[in-house]
Amino acid sequence: MKGKISYAAHVKRYYVPWYHAPHKKTYKIYYYKGEPLYDRRMAEKLLACMQADVEKGVFNIEQYMKIPSSVVGYLEEWIEIVKPTLSPATYKDYKTASKITL
Numbered sequence: 138m139k140g141k142i143s144y145a146a147h148v149k150r151y152y153v154p155w156y157h158a159p160h161k162k163t164y165k166i167y168y169y170k171g172e173p174l175y176d177r178r179m180a181e182k183l184l185a186c187m188q189a190d191v192e193k194g195v196f197n198i199e200q201y202m203k204i205p206s207s208v209v210g211y212l213e214e215w216i217e218i219v220k221p222t223l224s225p226a227t228y229k230d231y232k233t234a235s236k237i238t239l
Contacts, residue, residue, distance in 0.1 A: 139156075139191060140155055140184045140188060141153070141154065141184075142181065143165075150173055150174055151175070152166055152174060152180070153174075153180060153184050153187065155198070155201075166187075166201050166202070169183040187201060212235050216228070216232060
């Protein structure tokens, strides 16, 4: 089965190096469901999920590259809070910029 688990001593974390043939590149995946891979057990779960997706034919490397950010949620909430103080054009610009940029 494809994949392995490695340890990066400089950051004290496990990761899954994954060669993605369509991109001809090896990615180092350091997160599982938004959490850093601090122990081997989490790295094993991540590897098992990746292997299962390959077997099912639904593997998408981008899915594993995303790191959830609380910034997006905060920004969307903030825009709605300040909406009454903004002109309609500014509100629209803020919403558009937050979706495109983040």
